[in-house]
Amino acid sequence: MDSRAVKPGDLFVALRGDAADGHDFIYQAIRNGAVAVIVNENHTEEIDRISCIRLKDTRESLSWIAAAFQDWPGRKLTVIGVTGTDGKTTTTNLIYHILLTAGIRAGMISTVNAVIGEEILDTGFHVTTPDAQDVQLYLARMVQAGLTHVVLETTSHGWAQHRVDACEFDVAVVTNITHEHLDQHGSYENYRAAKSRLFTSLARTVTKPSGNPRLSVINCDDSSYGFLSEIIETPIVTYGIDKDAMVKAEEVTFDGQGMNFYIVAEKTNLRVAIKTNLVGLYNVSNCLAAFSAAVYGLNIEPHLAAQGIMSLQSVPGRMEQIDLGQDFIAIVDFAHTPNALKVTLETARYMLDRSKNQSTSSSSSAATNRKRVIAIFGSAGLRDREKRRIMAETSAKLADLTVLTAEDPRTESLDTILEEMASGARAQGGLEGRTFWRVPDRGEAIRFGIRLAQPGDMVLYCGKGHEQSMCFGRREHIWDDRTAMRAALSEKLGIPGPSMPYLPTQDTPETEWLTWK
Helix, strand or coil, rough: HHHHHHCCCCEEEEEEECCCHHHHHHHHHHCCCEEEEECCCCCCCCCCCCCCEEEEHHHHHHHHHHHHHHHHHHCCCCCEEEEEECCHHHHHHHHHHHHHCCCEEEECCCCCCCEEEEEEEEEECCCCCCCHHHHHHHHHCCCHCCCCCECCCCCHHHHHCCCCCCCCEEEEEECCCCCCCCHCCCCCHHHHHHHHHHHHHHHHCCCCCCCCCEEEEEECCCHHHHHHHHHHHCCEEEEECCCCCCCEEEEEEEEEEEEEEEEEEEEHHHHEEEEEECCCCHHHHHCCCEEEEEHEEEEEEHHHHHHHHHHHCECCCCCCCCCCCCCCEEEEEEECCCCHHHHHHHHHHHHHHHHHHHCCCCCCHHHCCCCCCCEEECCCCCCCCHHHHHHHHHHHHCCCEECCCCCEEEEHHHHHHHHHHHHHHHHHCCCCCCCCEEEHHHHHHHHHHHHHCCCCCCEEECCCCCCCCEEEEEEEEEEEEHHHHHHHHHHHHHCCCCCCCHHHCCCCCHHHCCCCH
């Protein structure tokens, strides 16, 4: 699909994208050795010297071509697909750890990495499903490595762009479908429809020697439940903290090491104790989803599923605590949607209040010693504009102090983005300079947030999580929130640590980086 990567003997598939049209590079591909090209049927130019195949939609075809080229690896694996707005990566990791605990030779493809046996591969700078040919290559390598199962995290972009159409899913899991990516899909209904393709794809999965579970696992507590339950044609297992769910959680308690609760399925008289290092009610939901997929979709013993959940220590960039000896809590989290920020802030407040209640004996001293949540986050350019206001409103309501900063502004004005967010904070009673601030440079924003922190507070650095770059103009800059957090903490503590990564907001006028190619 990239004319620059074509080698002699290759087939070149011309794809139309947002920034470029592969049809413009057909002759470059031919010069590099392509022996055939696939073009959209409405591409009128005559292609001479080599075979030209015209198809209705080259992007949709690419997934099937890539699968055929790799000898249909999805048909040789049990494939568990996970989708949703928030919690996909955590749920994918939970299922993967359950499979390993059960002695199953499993691989994983997430938006963080691909795991093939002992090999761990980076799947890219920014979060989305890998391209179709990469997905099929990973699956093929899993087959070659003797793996039998794979857990595949799928995004709405991945489904809309047909990257995973030929993966042959056996079990489908959704975490939730909330406000996100409306800039790409146009409406919540279109966004939901893209994610629902995971479930409708189960109907076309071929018969496999390993069997065909064909199970859909859906969230009874989420607004997507009604829509999905009507369109799904396969057997369904529902989960949730809701009393009507088939698989639900009871007696949830938090402690300094994570959470304890019971997973209960009344119809099967199931009651299993769960202990997890994860925190937050949203992670109770993620555990329920993973447990349901493993036990009811893959016939894994409940006690092994519980052990698998407990074996997951953490997920990169998800409520990841950075401790260099400071007297406050510092956490990096991937929360970059309104719902994710809301539940993350609620979890942060619960954690601090519980710590406060354990250490104070009177209501007056509790009020005096109330610890604060300091939230630092931005909102991406060229993406859903409405969520900028919503996220700032959410933080103004749930955090004590808010620092608004850059997050992939791309070719939009960062000043404009921050003003849209500031207006949301003001609408909820935020006072600029007292309860919220604008600090355009993300590195300086974390330094500022750490300077605000008092003993016992929590600094919550949201938005990028595990991601390894930040986009200004059209240029990616190496960036890691965890490195930035460590750099700022080591500066404050006066101890050796990493340098703060560079971003153009440190010294480059906005008018210049907006035009970068």
